[in-house]
Amino acid sequence: MAQQKSFSSNLGAIMAAVGSAVGLGNIWRFPYICGKYGGGAFLLVYLCFVFLLGSVLMMSEFVIGRRSQHTPIKAFQTLYPKHKAWGLVGALGIVTSFFILSQYLVISGWTTGYVWHSVSGVLSSLGTDSAAISSFFTEFSTSPWTPVLFLGVFSLIVLIVILGGVQKGIENVSKVLMPLLVLLVLVLCVRSLTLPGAGKGVEYLFSPDFSKLTGEGVLAALGQALFSLSVGMGVMIVYGSYIPAGDNIFKTAMWITGCDTLIAILSGLAIFPAVFSCGFEPTGGPGLVFLVLPNVFNSMGAASVVFASLFFLLLMVAAITSAISLLEALTAWICDHTQIRRWVGAVLFFVLTTALGVMFSMSIGSLSHIKITGLTLFDFVDRLNSIYLPPLCALGTIIFFGWVMPEEDIKDELSNHGTLRLGYYKLLRFMARYVAPLALLVVLISGIIS
Ligand code: TRP
Numbered sequence: 001m002a003q004q005k006s007f008s009s010n011l012g013a014i015m016a017a018v019g020s021a022v023g024l025g026n027i028w029r030f031p032y033i034c035g036k037y038g039g040g041a042f043l044l045v046y047l048c049f050v051f052l053l054g055s056v057l058m059m060s061e062f063v064i065g066r067r068s069q070h071t072p073i074k075a076f077q078t079l080y081p082k083h084k085a086w087g088l089v090g091a092l093g094i095v096t097s098f099f100i101l102s103q104y105l106v107i108s109g110w111t112t113g114y115v116w117h118s119v120s121g122v123l124s125s126l127g128t129d130s131a132a133i134s135s136f137f138t139e140f141s142t143s144p145w146t147p148v149l150f151l152g153v154f155s156l157i158v159l160i161v162i163l164g165g166v167q168k169g170i171e172n173v174s175k176v177l178m179p180l181l182v183l184l185v186l187v188l189c190v191r192s193l194t195l196p197g198a199g200k201g202v203e204y205l206f207s208p209d210f211s212k213l214t215g216e217g218v219l220a221a222l223g224q225a226l227f228s229l230s231v232g233m234g235v236m237i238v239y240g241s242y243i244p245a246g247d248n249i250f251k252t253a254m255w256i257t258g259c260d261t262l263i264a265i266l267s268g269l270a271i272f273p274a275v276f277s278c279g280f281e282p283t284g285g286p287g288l289v290f291l292v293l294p295n296v297f298n299s300m301g302a303a304s305v306v307f308a309s310l311f312f313l314l315l316m317v318a319a320i321t322s323a324i325s326l327l328e329a330l331t332a333w334i335c336d337h338t339q340i341r342r343w344v345g346a347v348l349f350f351v352l353t354t355a356l357g358v359m360f361s362m363s364i365g366s367l368s369h370i371k372i373t374g375l376t377l378f379d380f381v382d383r384l385n386s387i388y389l390p391p392l393c394a395l396g397t398i399i400f401f402g403w404v405m406p407e408e409d410i411k412d413e414l415s416n417h418g419t420l421r422l423g424y425y426k427l428l429r430f431m432a433r434y435v436a437p438l439a440l441l442v443v444l445i446s447g448i449i450s
Contacts, residue, residue, distance in 0.1 A: 019321025031268030032284025037217030040208030060401035065240025072234035089396030093234025105357035109151030142365030188270035201273030232394030387447035
C-alpha cells in the first residue's frame with residue numbers, strides 16, 4: 001500500500017527535517033571538535049563536507065523516499081525490484097534508528113532532569129564548587145530511579161507528538177519548537193558574547209590554525225557532517241516520503257543543511273565564550289553539558305537560574321525533535337509492513353525503545369557489571385551507533401543511489417517530472433558515484449581500526 005501521508009508545505013518539511021538534524025550533535029559535539037581541530041581551518045573543511053557530501057546523502061535519501069512513497073526496506077525494493085536484497089540496507093537503517101533512539105533517550109532523560117533541577121534552583125544551589133557539581137551528576141545519573149523517571153517523561157512527550165500524526169503532530173510541533181530553539185540559542189549567544197573575556201572563546205572557535213587540522217581532524221569533520229545531518233539511518237527516507245510532490249528536493253536539502261550548520265555555529269558562540277570567560281577549559285560531550293556548564297551558569301550570579309534553565313530547555317527542544325524523527329521512522333516502517341494501526345505501532349516502539357533505554361541507563365549505574373566485549377551496554381551501543389552502523393547504512397544507500405537505481409528515475413524525481421532545471425546534477429552524480437562512497441569507506445575503516 002502506498003503511503004498517503006505528507007507534510008502540508010515545504011516550510012513544514014524543512015522545519016521537521018531541521019528538527020531531526022539539529023540535536024545534541026550540534027550543541028555538544030560540533031563546537032568542541034571545531035575548536036580542537038583548528039577553528040576556522042576545521043570550519044572550512046566541515047563546510048565543504050556538509051554541503052558537498054552530507055547534502056548529497058540527504059538528497060539521495062529524499063529521492064529514495066519520495067519516489068517510492070515507502071519506508072526504508074520497501075523503498076529500496078520498490079525502486080529496484082530485481083534484487084529485493086537491497087532491502088537489507090533499509091533494514092540496517094531501521095535497526096540503527098532503533099538503537100540510536102534507545103541511546104538518545106538516556107541523554108535526553110538527563111537533559112529533562114536538568115531542566116527540572118535548574119528551574120527548581122537545585123542546580124544553582126550547588127554554586128561554583130566543581131566537586132559538588134560533579135558528584136551531583138554522578139549521583140543523578142547512577143541512581144536507580146531518577147534518570148528512569150525523566151527518561152519516561154521525555155519519551156512520553158515524543159510519543160504524544162507521534163500520536164498527533166505527521167501534520168498535526170510532527171509538523172506543527174516542529175514549526176513551534178524550531179523558532180523557539182533559534183530564539184533560545186540567540187539569547188544565550190548575546191549573554192555569552194557580552195561577558196568579559198568572551199573574545200577568547202570566539203578565537204577558539206574561529207581563528208584558523210591549519211597546523212591543528214590533522215588527518216584525524218579531517219575525519220572528525222566528515223563523521224560530524226554525516227551525523228549532524230541525520231543521514232545514514234533511513235530517517236530521511238521516511239521524511240522524504242512526506243515531502244510534498246511539488247517541492248524542490250535540492251533546495252529543501254540545501255536549506256536544511258544551511259540551518260543545521262548555522263545552529264551548530266551559534267551553539268558554539270553560546271557556549272565557548274562563556275566557558276573561557278569563566279576560566280574553564282574547553283571540552284565536549286556529556287562532560288561539557290553536565291559538569292562544566294552548570295558551573296559556568298552558576299558563576300553568572302543572580303541570573304544563573306534563568307540562563308541554566310534556558311540552556312537545558314534548548315538542549316531538550318533539540319533532543320525532542322530528533323527523537324520524534326526516530327520514533328516516526330520506526331512507526332511508519334511497521335505500518336508499511338503490517339496492517340496494524342498507527343497508534344499501535346507508535347506505542348509498540350515507544351515501549352521497546354523506552355525499555356531498552358532504561359537498560360542502557362541502568363548500565364551506567366546498577367547494571368555496570370554487565371559487559372559486552374569489555375564495554376558497558378551503554379558504551380557498547382554508543383560505539384555501534386557512532387562507528388559502525390550509520391556509515392555502513394549510508395554507504396549502502398549512496399551506492400544504491402549512484403549505481404543501482406535507474407538514473408531516469410532520479411532525474412525525474414529531482415526535476416519534478418521535468419519542470420525544474422538540474423544545473424547541479426553533474427556534480428551531484430559525480431559526488432554520489434565516486435567521492436561519497438570513497439569517503440564513507442574511509443570513515444568506516446578508520447572507525448573500525450581506531
Ligand atoms: N543529527 C542529530 C544530532 O546532530 C543526531 C542524529 C543522528 C539523529 N542520526 C539521527 C537524530 C537520526 C535523529 C535521527 O544530534
